[in-house]
Amino acid sequence: MSVLLQVAGLEVTYGPVRAVKGVDLELPKGEIRAILGANGAGKSSIIRAIMGLVKPRGGTITFANTTIHRLPPHAVNRLGIAWVPEGRQIFSTLTVQENLLMGAFGGRQAEERPVRQEQIMEMFPILKTRREQFAGSLSGGEQQMLAIGRALMSSPELLLMDEPSLGLAPKVVQYLFALIREIRARGISILMAEQNARQALRVADYAYLLEVGEIRGGGPASEMEASEQVRRVYLGG
């Protein structure tokens, strides 16, 4: 299986603080991989670096044979990577419809945009009913759906998800992870950063353990679930 995304030796610093130290990871096409770690471990920094929002101090990031770590975010988006930010981050002063249109701004497969929009509305019926409402008036779960829908509007090959379950009710989280499986079924590869290891391991194919900016372990999800270390640290024994 071909490798879609390759991260090698990634270093991210914010001033004197080294948030990411020499991280290697890869994402084969069609897989869901999770980066597990506590708050502040550096998961978001990795995601942001891939998206081009932070310029890494060192290391390389390659996507579909293109070096992307020097590219600005809009260029990364146009290559086929979409971002579901931490904390939803929908445009609250735009309507639901406008949020979705923003997702498609990059112009990938522009001709199919209306079809894609319909498909996404089918996937998230709640968005259909609230089409003309300001996105700020949606509930947390609805906003997360919108954020994901918006990301899907760009017809991405790779979806970056930053803590998708954060702040959501357990029932919504279930629905969310079922959704993630369905997205993968449509041929989109997913790299997610998650604190909720239990749920993440159920849906991911492979997981990395990130602690204080370094990869401390990684393996197929089933192995990780079974491992002593992971059970103790992330799954509460």
Added chain:
Amino acid sequence: MSQILDHLPAFWVVALITAGINAIITMGVYFSNSAGALSAAHAAIAGMGAYTGAVLTTNFDWPFPVAILAGALVGFAIGVLLSLATLRMNELVAGLTTLAFGETMVIIAFNLDYIGGANGFIGIPLETTCNVVYLLLALVVFIAWRFDRSRLGYAARACRDNVHAAAVMGINTAWVKTVVFALGGSIAGVGGVLRAHYVLVQSPDDMGFFFSVNYLIFWVFGGSYTLWGPVFGALFLTILPEFLRFSLYDRFIIYGVILTAIVIVRLQGVITRVPLGRRPALFEALARLRGRGPQTVPASSLGGPQSGR
């Protein structure tokens, strides 16, 4: 000092005295802003101190040193007032309030005939000499040096960095901010009195937004939170036009270009070394964060210089 001055051409003396006065007022800005405030009213504060001192010497024949003291007191009082008024506001709104205050003072001064109204207060005796100016400047710098090392100075810096964290640490942030702002106001008042007794006229326009912005420019340009920065900024930017003695307008055009260019190239201000007992490595890194002062910049901002280098 006077012997040196005798050898200089007259306009140099003028430039030096003016620069020195500007430096004093800019140090007032330095003090007032050291706890996180942003004052666009210092020209007005200086002006009000100036009017006070001028009235005392001209109308009541009081001695000059007393006038200076009076200016300091007036500046202090106004500083307290402004600080209390803007205590709960966020930085930008507080700055705007000081701006509005300054302009309001201009309008009031315009309409007060006792102090000359639109024509300004004239007939002020010439009392300011180069010696006086630089003596007082040295005094102010000395006070600043002691302040930076004092508990009040550290408390002010803490308030500036993160007002909530400072409060949690037990600092009475309201008190610190007010004292510090008032201190800066009193220094500005002194500067105003000096200016009035040199230029011999004090008019309402001198208190306006334009001049307050000038002092802010000196402050930021030189290096906002360093000891010598404001002094350097005021001296450099006041004397620079004197070097550019081409046509009247060319010199300001070049001045504007230099100002813009230097701000762009050195976003953190010209002087950035902050030798105040902090760990040098930390400050080196912070200086590299270009202009945001002691706060760490989030991963990205609107296309601006991206940190994480």
Added chain:
Amino acid sequence: MEQFVQQLVNGLMIGSTYAVVALGFGLMFSVMRVVNLAHPEVFMVGAYVAFVVVTGLNVHGQGLGMLAAVGLFVVVLGVAMVATGVVGLILERLVIRPTRGTYILTPFIATSGVSIVLQNGAQRIFGPDPVRIPSVIPAHTFAISGVLVTSMQLTTVLTAVVIMLALRYYVHHTRWGRATRAVAEKPDVAAACGVNVNLVSQLTVGIASVMAGAAGVALGLLYNSAAPFMGLLFGLKSFICMLVAGNRHIEAIMAVGLLLGLVEAIVTGYISSNLRDAVAFALLLAVLFFRPQGLFGSYDV
């Protein structure tokens, strides 16, 4: 009563130009968190371009038919808008882009340097005294239900209204307008959606500058003069309009601009003309104390 309505009409006219310049300030602030101190000088440049074009073409409005006069006005407006647009784009690329995103005072001071250059440049080229701009629109006075409006006043208001409507349409109904709103709210997320944020920045400053230039032409032709420091007080008042209105809705800025013009006219007419300039500051102080985020709300600063 007629006198009152007359004052209102005069006030609306000035107010509409305040609004146009204030919108420019508001755009740049909400999209880029930048206070562009050179914006009032761009307004001044617009007026001077009008001066150059009108005197260069050596045409006097009085002798023209209505259609030709309007055509001439459009030409002058067009040239000025192109010129100020270019100035804005250069300003963005050289001065604003390197300094935005950092401390809020840095672009403020950098653009203040530019304003010094522009003010003194104008003095150097045209002299410190106001220059006279011949009329373009022949002077007619219309009486609309008892109120007197000159043709140039009408032109000014029409121009301002057209600009404001165009801006509103752009912001709410076009792709790039949507992108601009998105960038104003969350630049990172917008960038990740494929928006070239630098391009939006250029667009924003360009649009704001074009608008300021148009306002400069209108005011220059209205008062038949241009002066190097005409931007100072006018710009400050427009800036205050933006502050008072907040940054959330451009309609708010439009409304406040008109309001300021109205109140100024009433104060001038009925209280004292000395206090005219104080109105803006009084308004600002009042709003700052009661609603610091502006009358209609603002984005997080």
